[in-house]
Amino acid sequence: MNFPTDIGSIWNRIDSIDPIAYGHTRNYLQGDVTYLSPYISRGVISPRQVAAAVLSKGYTPEQIQRFLQELAWREYFQRVWQQLGDDLFxxxxxxxxxxxxxxxxxxxxxxxxxxxxxxxxxxxxxxxxxxxxxxxxxxxxxxxxxxxxxxxxxxxxxxxxxxxxxxxxxxxxxxxxxxxxxxxxxxxxxxxxxxxxxxxxxxxxxxxxxxxxxxxxxxxxxxxxxRPQLHTILPTTPLPSIDPSLPLHIFHNYHLDPTWRADEPANRVLLLEPSHFKQYPVSEKVIDFVIALAANIEGLQVFCGEFSDIPFAYQVPAVYTREHPAYEHLPAVKDSRDWMFPEVKRFYPSFFGFWKKASAHLNDLSASPLQTASVS
Incomplete structure (x- = not known):
């Protein structure tokens, strides 16, 4: 099982999707699945980008409804977390x-x-x-x-x-x-x-x-x-070098989009907070994967420490990140995520209640502009 981390290989994987075969075989162990979930969960690509890329090949939403529903499940769960907060756990x-x-x-x-x-x-x-x-x-x-x-x-x-x-x-x-x-x-x-x-x-x-x-x-x-032993081992990293005249862009383990605010001069930091991983531990393999994906972001510095430890964190002109329930505590302007269905926000007790509302906006997906990172 291979999960390449360079952005070109990730987009090649998107390009190879057969949504019809996926719909028929996804439940089988040897089915035609996409293997995109690690990149979606880490925020390298969004379900909306994937949906738009597949629809751009000429499929209608009705033809690939099963594929679109499976993308939407992840968004549904994220909306549940937004509405329930820590009660999710x-x-x-x-x-x-x-x-x-x-x-x-x-x-x-x-x-x-x-x-x-x-x-x-x-x-x-x-x-x-x-x-x-x-x-x-x-x-x-x-x-x-x-x-x-x-x-x-x-x-x-x-x-x-x-x-x-x-x-x-x-x-x-x-x-x-x-x-x-x-x-x-x-x-x-x-x-x-x-x-x-x-x-x-x-x-x-x-x-x-x-x-x-x-x-x-x-x-x-x-x-x-x-009782399994679940402890995260973070690498030792130096303090990031911060230009206090520039904004601070914070990336994290769920936000690794290389196109996000990419044209803006900024200090770019991948923040891996020990407090987060104490609460939600992950394996060393996962940390290595996150850091490898972060290499797609130009000028990024990796920092394993708390936000408050970043030099000039409270003196820079502005701090930006992307909204995520696990990182509500960050004192930052939080950009919206690239939702498939930004209009469908409230809590639904079942996925199919969510999907009934979301499916009214399926045609908007095919109109989505494709955002791809430059591949050198």
Missing amino acids: DDIRVNRTPLSSSLLPTAIATANTGIEALDQGIEMLYRTGYMHNHLRMYTASAVCNISKAYWKLPSQWMYYHLLDGDLASNTCSWQWVAGSFSTKKYYCNQENINKYCNTHQQNTWLDHDYSVLPVMDCPDLLKEST
Whole structure:
């Protein structure tokens, strides 16, 4: 699994999208997926840019609705976070399911569940920072609904390893599976896993009819639990060199757009705050990926420290960044993100309520100007 970080390769990946094949095969492990999620979650490209690029090839929104819906899911989750704030990280709906643990099943943490697709997916997550979305749902279902562990720490474990780690998407998805952000829990059985992962297992602890799964006892294999060690290791960096006569442009791990205010003279700093990563830890692999993506931004200085430690941070003419719920504390002018549907802002308890409003603006996407970074 390869995730290049230069902007030219990223746009080549966008250009290669087949949205029709994606719509038909995305749920299969070997389906025609885009592998763009790490770049979207890090703000290098936006869902709107991707939608506009694909629509520019002559497709109508109706022809590629499934593809556009999948792009919109990420935006929906971000809007949920905007509206709920920190309440996102607790049960969004009341979940009265008896819980056996607040930890992570050891068999999941060690990729020893006996379910081939799950174990291979977890090993790939550790090795590459990527896991197919269907496997994420299978994993969350096994953790929350079969072992009956609380979703919070397991969701943090998965987020820690994901190159495309998006707090809103990851948290809402785990809650959706667990039934605390949906009207019912999500279950998968071995037959379903075999179908979408091209495996042929039988007689596993998931090889049951769907009517059995909600009432079955936790398999012995999932009863042992562990607390994964989630700590971020940040590199040591010098203080950035700041010209106090110029504005300060702050980039962060969710805002790495090389086209943002690119023509303006400014001090450009990628800010990796220890306080943020203490609250939301990520792996060293993720940090390395973020820093590599940041190399697309001309004149950028990487600084691992708090905003208040930046020289002249409070003396420069202005500080700019992009709006994001994780960085509301920054004393900066916060530009809006490049939303697919900027008109659709309020909280909707379901994606399809959001989509009903958003779909009225689909034709606006094809009119979007394409913004691409210069490729040398």
